[in-house]
Amino acid sequence: MQEASQAFIHLDRLTRNLRLLQDLAGPRPLWPCVKANAYGHGLEIIVRHLESLGIDTVCVAHVSEAVSLREAGAEAAIVVLSAPPPEACGAIVEHRLEPVVGSREVLEALSRARVDGSSPVSVHLKVDTGMGRIGVSPEQMPELVARATALEGIRVRGLMSHFSLADEPESTFSQTQIEAFERACAETAAAAIPFRHMANSAAIFDWPESRFDAVRPGIAMYGLRPSIGVAHPRAAELEPVLDWVTRLTFLKEVPAGVGLSYGHTFRTERPSLIGTFPVGYGDGLPRSLSNQMQVLVGGQRCPQVGTITMDQTLVDVTALRGRVEVGDPVVLIGQQGAERAHVDEWAETLATINYEIVTGISARVPRVLG
Ligand SMILES: Cc1ncc(COP(=O)(O)O)c(C=O)c1O
Incomplete structure (x- = not known):
């Protein structure tokens, strides 16, 4: 049967984009963002390829996305970036997910949901350094870390934050965010948290001091620029997937x-x-x-x-x-x-961002290998 239209996914381009990001990230692992159906590119196709390249941690937004990935057979660690509702704690434990946590209440709910004898729940504690979304302030972080380490069955795998203006290299606010994150890291250094992570695509290009122990590329992995403001010359090498x-x-x-x-x-x-x-x-x-x-x-x-x-x-x-x-x-x-x-032409005409266009390609369009 002839499909009305198809989205062809070119994994060779994805591999080259990842190689470029890895060059920039150096020895740190890439933890790709595959939320929203891998930015519209097809969750399973993309994650299968990432796993074949040896990537061992991916990020989604919601517990439901992570559960779909597990049900499709994904073995990688799955970081869930959005604040989970307490009733999702059972699914987090059952599917070995790694939630981002910014409150004592969720830590306690996770500890209660853990089944005796099962491995600890790995969490990533979120510092709000200026995004204004989820997370605690750098000053509150020592207390949250102390609570997490005192709780039965919780392992702190990451300390993390997220940029609000990384795609504006001329803005000094990203520097302020990095400094706030460094403060939170310093104040919790005794806890020996294995991964401190902050950088999204734009920061991987333009804010090298934010690369810490792991980086979380999203849009750039799919070959799209986070914004036309990204200054790094190598952003021109990205190939739309x-x-x-x-x-x-x-x-x-x-x-x-x-x-x-x-x-x-x-x-x-x-x-x-x-x-x-x-x-x-x-x-x-x-x-x-x-x-x-x-x-x-x-x-x-x-x-x-x-x-x-x-x-x-x-x-x-x-x-x-x-x-x-x-x-x-x-x-x-x-x-x-x-x-x-190029999808950027549409984004410019509509005064929006390429992210919105690709994530908006609906389920009616089959994603097939190109
Ligand atoms: C917490 C978090 N980290 C990383 C990313 C990846 O961002 P980008 O697609 O700009 O690389 C996102 C995406 O919005 C995010 O929400």
């Missing part, structure tokens, strides 16, 4: 002056050859890109026209008249001939 490809399902000649698709937001100005492809906002193609994006057909950039609907979208292929047929590939994201359609 995901290509999104569909085909023309219909072609028709349309006279001048005809309104197309819902709301007739586009009207032909000349006799036009209009193609249809079977992708819409139900697949994660943002409707707000309507009449503002281009796709690749026949190795050329062709303007998308009319309102993007839930399932089908139009493209003006007049420039390809006589050289285009139903069934021809349409590249939404990726390379065709000498042309490249």
Whole structure:
């Protein structure tokens, strides 16, 4: 059966991106972020590949994501980055997950949930150094560490924090965050916590002093820049891992002056050859890109026209008249001939970030090996 569209996942590019990140990280382990379906790239495909490369720890956001990974057979340690609700403690223990914890209450709930005789629950204690989300202040950390070490069945594997402005290298706030984290590390040094970790993709590039004992790359591993602000020249080597490809399902000649698709937001100005492809906002193609994006057909950039609907979208292929047929590939994201359609173009048009675009590609689009 011909799929309406497919997201091709290129593991060779993923490997090269990881190699680049490892060059920057030096001897420290990479703990890749595979939350939100591996940033839309397909959780299982990505984690299987990471494990085959010897990566032994990955990060997700929610306990449910970690449980799916375990059920798919993943053996790596799984750090759960979001604050877990107390009722998730049973699943954390059962599936040997490593929650990020920023409160005594959760530590105590985890200790209670641990089954006698089972191995201790590994936790990562979170310092809020300026993200303002979860975690305790550097000053409160010694007390949290003391509570964790006193509790039965809890092992502190990590002390961690998260940046709020790492992708703005000119901002001095990241330096302030690093110093706050160093303070928390110094005040808890006696506890000999094996991993202090803080760096996301942008920090791996631009804040070398934040690399500590492990780093947590997300977006860069998928070959996308954390922001255009990243200063490090090697960010230019990143290769997007995901290509999104569909085909023309219909072609028709349309006279001048005809309104197309819902709301007739586009009207032909000349006799036009209009193609249809079977992708819409139900697949994660943002409707707000309507009449503002281009796709690749026949190795050329062709303007998308009319309102993007839930399932089908139009493209003006007049420039390809006589050289285009139903069934021809349409590249939404990726390379065709000498042309490249990059997810950053969409993000810029929509005044958002590439993260939102790739994580928004819906479950209707199969992720397949490219
Ligand atoms: C706690 C934490 N660490 C690391 C990352 C990875 O960030 P990035 O995708 O910018 O590398 C994220 C992602 O948002 C995160 O929430």
